[in-house]
Amino acid sequence: MSFRSTALLARKSIRARIGRTIAIAFTVTAGVSFVVGSFVLADSMRATFGGLFNELVSDVDLEVRSAEAFEGDSERDPIDASIADELADIEGVAVVEPSLIRFAQILDEDGELVATTGGPALGYSYIGDAGLQGVTLKDGRAPMGEDELVVDKATADRVGYEVGDIVSYLTDAGTHEGELVGTIGAVDSDGFLGASVVALDIPTAIEKFGSDGKVDAIDIGLADGADAVAVQAAIEDILPERTEVITGEQLAEESQSDVDGFISVFGTGLLIFAFITAFISAFIINNIFQITIGQRLRELALLRAVGASGKQVRRMIVSEAFVLGLVATVLGIFGGIGVSRLILFLFNQAGAGFPDTETILKPRTFIAAAVVGLGVTLLSVFVPARRASTIPPVAAMRPELGFEALKKKQLIIGAIVTAVGVVMLIIGLFVQPGPALSWAALAGIGALALFLGVASVSSTIAAPVTKAIGWPIAKLFKVPGVLARDNVARAPRRTSSSASALMIGVALVSAAAVFASSLRATFTDILDNAITADYIVTDPNFFGLSPAVAESLAALPELEAVTPVRGIGAQVEGDTKGFGAINPDAFEILVNPDLQSGEIAGLGPNEVLIHTDPAGDLDKGVGDTIEVLWQNGIEGTLTVAGVYGDATFGNWLISLDTLESVSDAPARDFFIIGKLAEGVTAEAGDLAVAAATADFPQADVQTNAEFRKSQEDQINQLLLTITILLMLSIVIAVLGIAITLALGVFERTREIGLLRAVGMNRRQLRRSVRWEAVIVSTFGALVGIVLGTFLGIIASLAVPDDIVSKLAFSPMIIVVVMVFAVLAGLVAALYPSFKASNMDVLKAIATE
Amino acid sequence: MNTPLPSPAPTGVDSPTAASGAVDASKIYGIGDAQVKALDNVTVSFEAGQFTAIMGPSGSGKSTLLHCLAGLDTLTSGATFIGGTYLASLNDKELTELRRTDVGFIFQAFNLIPTLTAEENIKLPMMLGGETGDAAWIDQVVSAVKLDGRLKHRPSELSGGQQQRVAVARALASRPKIIFADEPTGNLDSETGAEILDFMRRAVREFGQTIVMVTHDPGAASYADRVVFVGDGKIVGDLPDPTADQIIDHMKHADS
Numbered sequence A: 001m002s003f004r005s006t007a008l009l010a011r012k013s014i015r016a017r018i019g020r021t022i023a024i025a026f027t028v029t030a031g032v033s034f035v036v037g038s039f040v041l042a043d044s045m046r047a048t049f050g051g052l053f054n055e056l057v058s059d060v061d062l063e064v065r066s067a068e069a070f071e072g073d074s075e076r077d078p079i080d081a082s083i084a085d086e087l088a089d090i091e092g093v094a095v096v097e098p099s100l101i102r103f104a105q106i107l108d109e110d111g112e113l114v115a116t117t118g119g120p121a122l123g124y125s126y127i128g129d130a131g132l133q134g135v136t137l138k139d140g141r142a143p144m145g146e147d148e149l150v151v152d153k154a155t156a157d158r159v160g161y162e163v164g165d166i167v168s169y170l171t172d173a174g175t176h177e178g179e180l181v182g183t184i185g186a187v188d189s190d191g192f193l194g195a196s197v198v199a200l201d202i203p204t205a206i207e208k209f210g211s212d213g214k215v216d217a218i219d220i221g222l223a224d225g226a227d228a229v230a231v232q233a234a235i236e237d238i239l240p241e242r243t244e245v246i247t248g249e250q251l252a253e254e255s256q257s258d259v260d261g262f263i264s265v266f267g268t269g270l271l272i273f274a275f276i277t278a279f280i281s282a283f284i285i286n287n288i289f290q291i292t293i294g295q296r297l298r299e300l301a302l303l304r305a306v307g308a309s310g311k312q313v314r315r316m317i318v319s320e321a322f323v324l325g326l327v328a329t330v331l332g333i334f335g336g337i338g339v340s341r342l343i344l345f346l347f348n349q350a351g352a353g354f355p356d357t358e359t360i361l362k363p364r365t366f367i368a369a370a371v372v373g374l375g376v377t378l379l380s381v382f383v384p385a386r387r388a389s390t391i392p393p394v395a396a397m398r399p400e401l402g403f404e405a406l407k408k409k410q411l412i413i414g415a416i417v418t419a420v421g422v423v424m425l426i427i428g429l430f431v432q433p434g435p436a437l438s439w440a441a442l443a444g445i446g447a448l449a450l451f452l453g454v455a456s457v458s459s460t461i462a463a464p465v466t467k468a469i470g471w472p473i474a475k476l477f478k479v480p481g482v483l484a485r486d487n488v489a490r491a492p493r494r495t496s497s498s499a500s501a502l503m504i505g506v507a508l509v510s511a512a513a514v515f516a517s518s519l520r521a522t523f524t525d526i527l528d529n530a531i532t533a534d535y536i537v538t539d540p541n542f543f544g545l546s547p548a549v550a551e552s553l554a555a556l557p558e559l560e561a562v563t564p565v566r567g568i569g570a571q572v573e574g575d576t577k578g579f580g581a582i583n584p585d586a587f588e589i590l591v592n593p594d595l596q597s598g599e600i601a602g603l604g605p606n607e608v609l610i611h612t613d614p615a616g617d618l619d620k621g622v623g624d625t626i627e628v629l630w631q632n633g634i635e636g637t638l639t640v641a642g643v644y645g646d647a648t649f650g651n652w653l654i655s656l657d658t659l660e661s662v663s664d665a666p667a668r669d670f671f672i673i674g675k676l677a678e679g680v681t682a683e684a685g686d687l688a689v690a691a692a693t694a695d696f697p698q699a700d701v702q703t704n705a706e707f708r709k710s711q712e713d714q715i716n717q718l719l720l721t722i723t724i725l726l727m728l729s730i731v732i733a734v735l736g737i738a739i740t741l742a743l744g745v746f747e748r749t750r751e752i753g754l755l756r757a758v759g760m761n762r763r764q765l766r767r768s769v770r771w772e773a774v775i776v777s778t779f780g781a782l783v784g785i786v787l788g789t790f791l792g793i794i795a796s797l798a799v800p801d802d803i804v805s806k807l808a809f810s811p812m813i814i815v816v817v818m819v820f821a822v823l824a825g826l827v828a829a830l831y832p833s834f835k836a837s838n839m840d841v842l843k844a845i846a847t848e
Numbered sequence B: 001m002n003t004p005l006p007s008p009a010p011t012g013v014d015s016p017t018a019a020s021g022a023v024d025a026s027k028i029y030g031i032g033d034a035q036v037k038a039l040d041n042v043t044v045s046f047e048a049g050q051f052t053a054i055m056g057p058s059g060s061g062k063s064t065l066l067h068c069l070a071g072l073d074t075l076t077s078g079a080t081f082i083g084g085t086y087l088a089s090l091n092d093k094e095l096t097e098l099r100r101t102d103v104g105f106i107f108q109a110f111n112l113i114p115t116l117t118a119e120e121n122i123k124l125p126m127m128l129g130g131e132t133g134d135a136a137w138i139d140q141v142v143s144a145v146k147l148d149g150r151l152k153h154r155p156s157e158l159s160g161g162q163q164q165r166v167a168v169a170r171a172l173a174s175r176p177k178i179i180f181a182d183e184p185t186g187n188l189d190s191e192t193g194a195e196i197l198d199f200m201r202r203a204v205r206e207f208g209q210t211i212v213m214v215t216h217d218p219g220a221a222s223y224a225d226r227v228v229f230v231g232d233g234k235i236v237g238d239l240p241d242p243t244a245d246q247i248i249d250h251m252k253h254a255d256s
Helices: A001-015 A018-057 A084-087 A153-159 A202-209 A230-240 A248-295 A297-305 A310-349 A363-388 A395-396 A408-431 A436-490 A492-531 A547-554 A584-590 A610-620 A658-661 A682-692 A702-747 A749-757 A761-800 A811-827 A829-835 A840-844 B060-070 B092-102 B119-127 B135-144 B160-173 B190-207 B243-254
Strands: A061-067 A093-099 A099-108 A122-125 A135-138 A148-152 A166-171 A176-187 A196-200 A219-224 A243-247 A536-537 A560-572 A573-584 A595-598 A607-612 A625-630 A637-646 A652-655 A671-676 A700-703 B020-030 B036-047 B051-055 B076-082 B103-106 B177-184 B209-213 B228-233 B234-240
Touching: A018 A248, A018 A310, A018 A363, A018 A536, A061 A230, A061 A248, A061 B135, A084 A093, A084 A219, A084 A230, A093 A122, A099 A196, A122 A202, A135 A248, A135 A829, A148 A153, A148 A166, A153 A176, A176 A196, A176 A243, A196 A560, A196 A682, A196 A829, A202 A492, A219 B209, A243 A248, A243 A840, A248 A297, A248 A310, A248 A363, A248 A436, A248 A492, A248 A702, A297 A310, A297 B209, A310 A363, A408 A436, A436 A492, A436 A761, A436 B119, A492 A761, A536 A547, A547 A671, A547 A682, A560 A584, A560 A658, A560 A682, A573 A584, A573 A658, A607 A610, A607 A625, A610 A637, A652 A658, A671 A682, A671 A700, A682 A700, A700 A702, A702 A749, A702 A761, A702 A811, A702 A829, A749 A761, A749 A840, A761 A811, A761 A829, A761 B092, A811 A829, B020 B060, B036 B076, B036 B234, B051 B190, B060 B076, B060 B177, B060 B209, B092 B103, B092 B119, B103 B160, B119 B135, B119 B160, B135 B190, B160 B177, B160 B190, B190 B209, B228 B243
Parallel strands: A122 A196, A148 A176, A573 A652, A607 A637, B051 B209, B051 B228, B103 B177, B177 B209
Antiparallel strands: A061 A219, A061 A243, A093 A219, A099 A122, A099 A166, A135 A176, A148 A196, A166 A176, A536 A671, A536 A700, A560 A573, A560 A625, A560 A671, A595 A637, A607 A652, A625 A637, B020 B036, B020 B076, B228 B234
16 A cells, blocks of 8 residues: 555545544634634734834934833823923924823713723824824814814714814813814824824913923934934933933834733733633544544454555544644634634724734744644544554454443543643642743643643543433433433543533633632622722723812712822832822721731821731831832832731832822822711712712712622623633534534444334434433533632632632532533534434444 | 224235235335336235244345335335334334334344343333333243343343343333344354244244244244245245245245
8 A cells, every 4th residue: 555545545534524524624723713813913913003103103213201210010200391492402303392191081062071982081282293293183283372172083073073163171180172173193093092182282281281391201303414323412411310312213112012012911812712722622623533533443454454554544544634634724724814803803893993904924823823723633633543553454343332441541641640730730820930921831731731631530430420410311311311321421431532622611611710709709808898988989991080089089078088099119129019109097097908017097208008928028017117219210218107917909008198209200099999977878978979070070989889899790791701712612612522422323323223123213312312412511511610610729829819818609600501511512412413313214224 | 103094904915814014015226227126016914923034035125025014114116014004104203103112123233222231122112112011021021031130231241142132022022013033143153043033933832923034044934934935026935834944945946
């Protein structure tokens, strides 16, 4: 038998089993599509956003801004706008454009707030087409003077504003109005990625936005032929302390890396789910190959008997798999482009406002597609092909398929893999050696090994557990139920591997559910014990609230105590930490931080409250001093005024006064908490708070109960999102059960013929196949729930206590998953049961 | 089931005690030049309480006749009946029920469901109908085929002869109107085969069972009360109370 004959046999075999070939190809294609889609989307978005940001800063030759001591999360301090005049006098400078971006909310003609399409509500400074920032005038002209403004064209079109209309807007400094003299957009687009923008000339912006004579940065365009290095040096000479000048290239690189950061988080998330899908596909493909090769044993043995070598048999099977994997990979690449478009479409439907991206196919996308498509297929066929090549020719005369024996060796390997997986997972999550990426990878590989191991070991419990699941079914449905139960139990290895795909999907959902429940329980515990506030005010856009909101609330006699919470980054002994800033007197009333020593009230300037963890790490107690370097480069010394045990508000707390003394950054409150004064009813309090925040549309006031509800909703939303992303893998898992079952039905053709001959009717036969599927899927779901709960507990224990400190389970989720498993089984049985009941009795009996 | 017979009784059926039979039965496979007449206007009836063997060379149509009589296959034209029921008048559901209650099957091989025990296999047709069957009768059958003590075994734990005995017991257990056997001893050695055949004959003599058996083995056929010879889709001979020698003689005669 030459290579040609191998190819011929492979080709014939694919053609003869076209149904299952399509099923395998579909499974591989789905896995490849998701992987390719994730890569294409991430690459395309990176290119599009990168291009956009590059264009936004492409005309900027130099930028002057405040310096940072280290890279932190807080915004840079603004700089004095007056520097602009000095910069204009430097030789070689052609354009000086101060830039200022603040909160500004456009109102419609009735004075109602105009909602954005997903982005924040922003106010810009704008000097017209001479500007360097990539803002383009769409209609009319640039605003000049305090009575004129422009808005972004997308918002103007949406609200129905036209040039000449009077437009009102709301800023931190109050409500203003001006005549609309034009519309703007970001480079080619009509809008700013879903934000609404109102733009003013620079002096007007400084005044109306209330920036206190400051701007965020000053961009500089050079005159033709000017020496950039010389100009940069000249600017450095006149800059005040803690101010820097950087080139346009640096600025572009920074914005590109910001974009990359965001997109890799997004892309990594998608990729994780893509690989889960590919992993589950591998399970199913492996199972299908195992079964089909088992069914072809006689045929393969016959080939061996007529003179084919074991190697040729193996080569035939591998080349079958190769062709299949190749076709699926190519289809998957096209599918992936579709998937990326679909995800983009879904996000835009949800109001993300992503620009229309071009489709970027990088070489590594093709490599990933081939690794997943061909790799998964070839790996899946490796063991079955080896098994097939060792078939003795006499197997051609072997009788029917009987009960399959469990191989001890396989179980031992499975148990070892499981144990190694658990150890890796625990080391990865709890010891966390090395950088985040390496321990996350360790934990990930551990989880993978755990899944593989459990899938293998679960075959030992498959027979007893499925018998137990099948018991009520056998009682209820008599013979069809008995047959369903016994057919599942007769091939425990097949049962466990066909249930494994569902097991993994269910395990991930259950793990997420346990984690979410624990998160919720922890959160409820905090609200019950640590926070005694009645009102929580937040900004849904995460832009931060104007300090005026907190001031307005603090002035209410109905409230006993009000504190905003702000943040700033600082380095302590070389490590970057997040500091929270609060009003200590109010904080003491509103929060119970489990104070161990010292005092909260009267927390003075340059004093700090620290959590027991850093107190222990640094060996500091009340009265000790700590050297800190604030993000903007100012150095300071803080004295420890108290040590507390509840990390809800972070590990480091300073007073608002301390924050303001070290930072000029525009004050934005993350959130505000307040408590009713004694004797004030909830109704009276609600009314007063609503009135006090009426002028601040960005402020979202929630009562303690509402806040709790909204946080729970967010957790549920997260759980839902994870479940939806796992949906594809669950669909594939159901498909896997359907294929396995159909192959099983095919295998039992004679048995089915006999049953029909001795009087089983079609309905009973369908019922039997249906319950067989339900038992398999229920088994998969059960193992998945057990494994997932274990993983969820591990994950909940691994995250720091300030996020999850309680363990909780949701029985509801288990019920839902079990109901779903039964439904999945019923769906999976649709085709196989139809096929079984439509089998020609006579032909079935005559089948060899 | 139990669709009443169109009156008068099936034409050409001379015996009022016929348990089953075929009237002008034809079965044609394929179309045009590729047409094969597996059954060509066959009219035959099988008396109740008799053990009949159908013999013929391969391709003679004997198996097709059995399948059509048993309601496993359909005719191109003509009719088959069991008891007072024309099979063509039944839909799939009724036909299945007829097979369950009125017909017993013994095949050459693969008679048993591998996941069920011997006892469950025996009771299978009744269990499918949601009945428990006549326990005393089943006990009698089980001890007659010497399966006591083997009832909890699965088919894989039984010898070929034991498996076939289970199949015979299953066919008898529901007291069907007729049992169809398709080469029931084809896979067995002669001694074990003889045991099975002897038991089938006893079932007819002692219990009044009706059995129609297809075989190509004259020795097996000699256990029957009557042998019907089939060739080229037609009935070519009918031998009452045959001996093996008579059968061989008849076959030689037919061959020449």
